[in-house]
Amino acid sequence: MMKSLIPVGRDSSLARTEANPLARLQQEMDRLFDGFSRSFAGLSSRTLMPSMDLAETDKEIELTAELPGMEEKDVQLNVVDNHLTIRGEKKNQREEKEKDYHLVERAYGSFVRTVELPPGVNLDSIKAVMSKGVLKVTVPKPAPAQAKTIEVKTAA
Template identity: 40%
Template sequence: MQIKDMLPWARKDLPAESRSDDDSPIASLQREMNRVFDSFWSGAGRPFGNLPAAFATGAPRTDVVETEDGVEVTVELPGMEEKDIEVTLTDEAVTIRGEKKIERKEEKKGYYVSERSYGTVFRTVPLPSGVDSDKAEAKFRNGVLSVHLPHSSEARAKVKKVAVKSA
């Protein structure tokens, strides 16, 4: 056997192997794992039935924005009413809790259906120092809770602008 026979590019009688990344066993395994996780998290077998996905995970979608006036916390609580929501405030954090109970009974000739779904959501948002908890306000409209936490007058007085100079 000559050296040129051992060089892979010199072999003309064998077809070149072509394997794209999609054909590799690792890529196939990754696709299968993605499919399994996607089907698991897509809501199949959710423990709280028809309640929104936020109730199943326990953490509602939340936006936190700090403005010049204070901190704005916005929480999505679809399907809830004011009576289902509790907002508590400490010096370090604001906690939003909601509990929804849905019961449905249907009875007609030949069958009887009774379904119950219970879900609890909560979210604790850490707060910066200088929030005036006595002036906090919470408003609920169309499934969205907005909590306004104004800065205290002492915190506003401590804010100073720093001049930026070129280096």
């Protein structure tokens, strides 16, 4: 589950803020220390979970995933047992030489998303294109199953 990007202090009561002029300062200090302690607890290096759209037309299934800051080489697609799996890793490439970070909100890490495909998909016809941090996977739908009547004959 993704945490909200809006930092919230321990006490978000608006009534208390109006009654006590120092309450706002206390809330900001709580927010600052909560964020600071979270980074030491390892929550700042959370798993990246990309947003994804899944659409369908008469002829194909289209999956679009937002992968900002990632390139084609960072993403891998596999299909096993009618399950399309997208794996990727966004690496942290900042230099820490002379910077003291007070707030880190950008997500780095690896992710895995899996989508079930309908049976009968031709795996060779799946196409994936990545442009400006957006991955678009197109899966042609299999032809509908055709019923065939089989004549029953008398045994000789």
